[in-house]
Amino acid sequence: MKVLYNWLREYIDIKDSPEDLVEVFTHLGMEVEESRNLKEGLSGLKTALIESVEEHPSDPHYKIVGLKLKDGSLKCVSGSEGLERGKFVFVATSGTKLASGIVGKKDVKGVVSEGNIVSLEDLGLEDKSETVFFPENVDLDTSPVEYLGLDDYLYDLYITPNRPDLLGYLGIAAELGAFYREKVHIPPYGVEEDPNINVPSIKIEDSTGCPRYTGRVISGIRVAKSPLWMRRKLYLSGIRPISNVVDVTNYVLLELGHPLHAFDLDKIDQIIVRGARDGEKILALDGKEYTLAKDTLVIADSNSPVAIAGIIGGEESSVQNTTTSIFLESAYFDPRVVAKSVFKYGLRTESSIRFMKGADYCIPPMASSRAARLIQELAGGKISKLVDVRVEGLGERKITVRTERVSGLIGIKLENRELEDLLERLNFSYEKLDSTEYRVHVPSRRRDIEGEADIAEEYLRINGFDGVSEHIHIPDNHPGDLPLDFSYYLREYLLPGGFFEIKSVEFISKREHEWFSEASPIEIANPLSPDMAVMRTSLIPGLLRAGSLNIRYGNEDVKLFEIGRVFIGEKGKDTPFKEPMRLAVFAGGFTSRQWYKKNRKFDFYDVKGVLDGLSEFLNMKFTLVESEKSLPGFLFSVDILNNGRKVGIIGEISPLVRKHFEVKVPLFVLELDLEGLKLPLIKFSDFSRFPSVRRDVSILVPKGTRAGDIIKYVLDAGIKELEKVEVVDVFEDSKVLGDKVSFTLSLQFTSFEGTLESSTVDEYVNRILQVLKQHGYEQRA
Amino acid sequence: MTEAENLRREIEEEIEKASSPEDFENIRIKYFGKKGLVTKALKSLKDLPIEKRKEAGALLNALKKEFEPLLKKKREEAKVKAHKKSWDYTLPGRRILKGNLHPLTLVELKIREIFSSLGFKFVDGPYIETDWYNFEALNVPPHHPAREMHDTFYVKNMPGLLLRTHTSPVQIRTMEKIKPPVRVGHIGRVFRVDAFDASHAPAFTQFEGLYVDKGVSFRDLKGTIMHFIYELFGKGTEVKFLPTFFPFTEPSAEVYMKWKGEWMEILGCGMVHPRVLKNVGIDPEKYTGFAFGMGVERIAMIKYGIKDIRLFSENNLKFLRQFKI
Known part of the structure; x- marks a missing residue:
């Protein structure tokens, strides 16, 4: 609602200057989005009398106008109609700010114009002016700003939707009246009616x-x-x-x-x-x-x-x-x-x-x-x-107001007379029903006032919030410390690995959805763009958007993760959608390059390592199987299973998708459903106090043999003293090994009974080698 | 000059010139090794006449006693010296290359810390909502002008479902489940049909708090909000409350704080509207409550001096790396 200061003063005596009134509006809940001094930049606007009008020597559209001002004279070039000797005009002298810009001396086709004879358009008072403005009943002493009513302020107030009564001057005047304790001047509306005029039915x-x-x-x-x-x-x-x-x-x-x-x-x-x-x-x-x-x-x-x-x-x-x-x-x-x-x-x-x-x-x-x-x-x-x-029954509404109740809401102990004072300031009439209860007549213009809570708001609005003291009530049985959720610990697990947390917008394109999910998506009826048409069914598109941006911006090692919800449609169910939490991890580019470490391209094992660590961190077993049906977003992928249920995927992004994201290096991702995952209860288990013994053995296996199978066979030997098996080297060289591959395993043994003798360990290793031999794996000499 | 005196002079000269551990070791071998000059001289003592033997022997043994330990000591010192010099302490070390949390998570953790210590329990709620939870239960009936304040995304082919425009539906969901006293917080994403610019985003994060109990007044609301601002931005931060309108609170206020000389709007709050309490079956005559909500991005923007909300979802590492904690 645009409001003029002087117009407003027709209805209420304002005790504040136009500048200070801004504060009062704000105090009352009317946000001032803009306030403008209309005469700003107009001090150079003068009343002038036309003394001469001559033809322009080179352009018949223009006139050279000689102007007499109160102090001096001016020569202006103007193309307006109606310029005649003896008429008054307003002229903007050098430095005046008009709608079209700041006025200065300028050359108009060979004649210097020393100012602008202004139109109402120039002054921002109409859309399009036909001619310059010709004021009436003026002399050289007339102030154009006053004549035009521009000695004024214009405010643009944001009126909240509950207060349509403030979309008119009288409503705003009533607010100021309550604030200043002033009476509103109602504009005259008496008319002389002619009873003989017919009115249509x-x-x-x-x-x-x-x-x-x-x-x-x-x-x-x-x-x-x-x-x-x-x-x-x-x-x-x-x-x-x-x-x-x-x-x-x-x-x-x-x-x-x-x-x-x-x-x-x-x-x-x-x-x-x-x-x-x-x-x-x-x-x-x-x-x-x-x-x-x-x-x-x-x-x-x-x-x-x-x-x-x-x-x-x-x-x-x-x-x-x-x-x-x-x-x-x-x-x-x-x-x-x-x-x-x-x-x-x-x-x-x-x-x-x-x-x-x-x-x-x-x-x-x-x-x-x-x-x-x-x-x-x-x-x-x-x-x-x-x-x-x-219709019948249109009139004032009446509400019951209890002093105690209003006090209870605002947290200030009000006296009856304070409530009465508020109602009087607001111009609400009332009757006292008993010692603490009032019947308040709400004027029809104030449709927002429905009950005591609204009266409490009126009190705070008119009197301000400063009178309310501060109080905090902390319950006796409050939990005290910070209840951190599962995702917090997941983040803590990932950060030391050099992964940065990202947060992406939950919208993806339909194509991105199809690349990485077979679920039924939640589509937006009124999306901002096709890129944001679907609620994400996977966190991978968001990571790819962020990952590709960072790689294209010159980062070599980009390791990111996001923890957040995805949205899956479940048509036909009571709740036709679910919002499971997921974790997704992204590695793209090269490992960080350092003087002490050779860099290499990120690969599958960088993201798989995150899962292996998680498995240990959560004390959970994940099984990997090659994805039966591959999603178009992946070049290669494996499904992550937990108790036979698919809970995630690890894979390399397909060249098609990489091309879409304008990335040349290989990209690897992991996505894991977090539903049902929780932090394990840590339980101490006793450990052997005797030193562990390590033995490295190299095994020759046919190409294509999986490490997981070798380890499984090692465990099949059933040696309870075997604490740990680690793959410490994988060696492939057809010149040396032909079509075989060498895996070096580090086997760690310990016993609860005593220090293991070297001969005992040898025996264990032999038993393991026997089992491997049954599967055709020889020890490398 | 005796042989021992000559040797002493030679040894002293050589020590003077020596610097590396090897130099000192070589001197030791040259004079005191199995075939060393001093060793040899000691061995050849037996060829001397008996009267000279004793004096010469004493001198040579003195040499051995003095210089052999000294050379060893010098050698060790030289070793340490050589070792010390070998570390270029200006060469970058083998660093732990740690990632860090997103700034919104940092702010979220801080908010959780502050409100948990006030006894607020954090709860969750869906992002896809119904019209009832997002609007009607919160006192915004269909065609209510307040709906203009929220431009809503709707779900295709699922009439009645929308993306929540604020976190306030969690108020309703919570109060349906828990009876007073209710003291909960919730942080989550909200969605509005706003194209991206420096201060708008179609998806952003809000924090919502709700406390309903007997005798809760605006005083408790003010105390809680002031405590929060002091904890987050420092004690003594200048704060002001200004009246405003939310359909689900009455009285309602907008809270501003002075930050680097400027008044910044940071949150909206108010006393839970009696109709909202009625909608969840809580008697507003018996219970009152307050609720507040704020944009987490806005808090982060003020706290860290970020000028563009798009940075939070762009995920540029040059941005993310700055929030080390």
Whole structure:
């Protein structure tokens, strides 16, 4: 809501300067989005008398205008019509800030212009000016800023949706009145009614949608342009001036916050407020034709709709320059009904905004009279009686307010008189029911006030929050320390491995989903872009987006992880989706290059190592099997199984996907479902106090033999003293070993009974070698 | 000059010139080794006449006693010296190349720490929600103008499902399960139809707190919020409460704090609206409560001086590496 300081002062005595008023608005819950001193940059704007008008020597479109100022004279070049000797103009001298820029001396086709003769457009007071502005009744002493009403401040206030009453000057004045303890000046709205003027019949067919409709006629008017003060106020408020009649309806909308509509009386025979018939059409004032859905609330005459109720009028019945009589509508429409039409037709107008948030059902007669009075002032004419059609029971609402209850909510012990004082400041009348209870009459404009909680808010709004003390109640049985969840420990496990945590947006493209998931996705009905059309079914696309960005930005070693939810559709179930937590890990590029360490490309084992570590960390067994059906995002992948159930995947990203992400190096990922995983209970188990003995043995196996099989056979030997088996070397060289591969295993033995003799260990190793031999694996000599 | 005196002079000269452990060892071998000059001289004592033998013997033995340990000591010293010199302490060491947490996780952990110590229990809730939990139960009926404040993503082909626009549905879900006293916190993602720019993102993180009990007032809310801001930004941070509107709280306030000379809006809060309590079957005559919500990105932006919200989801390592803890 745009508000002019001086206009506001017509309704309330403001004790603060325009600058300080900003603070007061904020204090009252009206956020000031912008405040502007309108005269800023206009100190060089002067009144001038045209002394001479000469032809421009090289361009007939321009005139050279000699101007007399109070102190000196000026020569300006102007292309405007109507420049004549003896007329007054406003001239912007060097340094003046106009809408088009800062004024300076400039050469206009060989003639120096020492200033600009300004139009209202130059001053930001209208969209398009035909000529420069010619002020009337001025002399050289006149201050243009004062004459134009620019010695003013313009605020842009954010009004919260619960306070439609603040979408008008009078509502804002009431707020300031409560704050300053001042009375609001109601603008004059008395009219002299002519009982002989006929008013068309008004019939409400849908009284839910329209509980009140008032109408009156003003006949014998002259439609014309509004005076400057009116145009200025509307234009600065963001409403384009049209004609005196339409301007007055908009003026009253801003002043009282109540929307009105004027019809050309000759174009309507009666008023029926009804639901639209299916397929009915209306050409609206915005120049568009709307095909109306059944039940859209409309104002119709006996033939067809002439307005969509509370939203927009029809073009055909609108006030034109030739209009001589009007029918003035001042009604109250139900917020839900208007909101429905607003959403349906996408029509946001000054009128619909106010009705859908909730207008004041008591104000229509006053708004009608105020507008009629102003129309008569500006356009002449005679005013009919008001016809007021309404349902019963519209009036003040009453709520019960207990001092104790309000005190309890705000945490300040209020005395009765403090509550009474608040109600008086707000201009709410009340009756005292007993020692602590009041019946409060809520004015119809304050539809947000529903109960004691609202009164508590009013108290804090008007008096500020400073009076509330601070208190913290900590329960006796509170847990005390930080309950860290599973994912915290997972993060702690990954960080020392050089993995960085990322957080990606939960939206992915449909293609990314298909690359990495077979699940049914949750799709967005109104996505921002096709790239964000699906809720992620896997964390891998997010990691690839981040990973590729970092690799393309010149990072050699990119190791990332994310812990977060994925979204899986489960059609047909009670809850048709689930949101399991997952962990995903990414390695791409090269290991970090250091003087003490040769670098290499990341490979499969870098991400597999994360799983192996996790298995130990969580004390869980994961089995890997080659994926039966490979997903298109992977070049190679293995499924991670836990108790036979697939819980994750490890793989290398396919060249197709790498190409999409513009990455040349191989990329490896791991994704693991975290549902059901939890930290193991740590339980101490006794260990041998005797030293361990290590033996390294190299085994020759056919190419393609899996390490997992070799280790399994080693364990099959069933030696309980075997503590640990590690693969410490894998050696392949066809020149030396032919078609065999050598695995070196480090076997670690210990016993609870005593230090193991060398001969005993030899025996264990031999037994192991025997088992391996059964599978055709020889010891390497 | 006696032989012993000559040898002493020679040894002293050679020690003067020596520097490496090997130098000292060579001197030792040259004079005191099996075939060393001093050893030889001692061996040849027997050829001397008896009267000279004793004096010469004493001198040579003195040499051996003095220089043999000295050379060993010098050699060890030279070794240590050589060893010391071999470390180029300006060469980068073998570092632990640790990753770090995302800044939003850092802030989340801090928030959890502060509120856990006040007895808040952290709970969870779904990101895909129904209209009831996201709007209606929170006192936002269909077509309510407050819906304008939230531009909502809807789920395709699943009428009634949407992506939650705030964390407040967790209030409803919690109060449906737990009866007062309720004291919970929740941190999670929320979604709004906002294109990315420096201060908007279609998905971001919110922290929600709720406390419902007998006799809870705005005073408790103010105390809790002030405590939180002091813990996070330092005691004595200037804070102000300004009135605002949320459909699910009444009275409602917006909290600002002064940070580097500027007032920054950091959270919204209020007393739980009586209708919200009724919606979950809690009698507002018996119980009152407060709730608050804030953007975790916003907190992180203020705390770390980040100017662009997009950085949180871009995941550039140049950004992520800065949050070492």
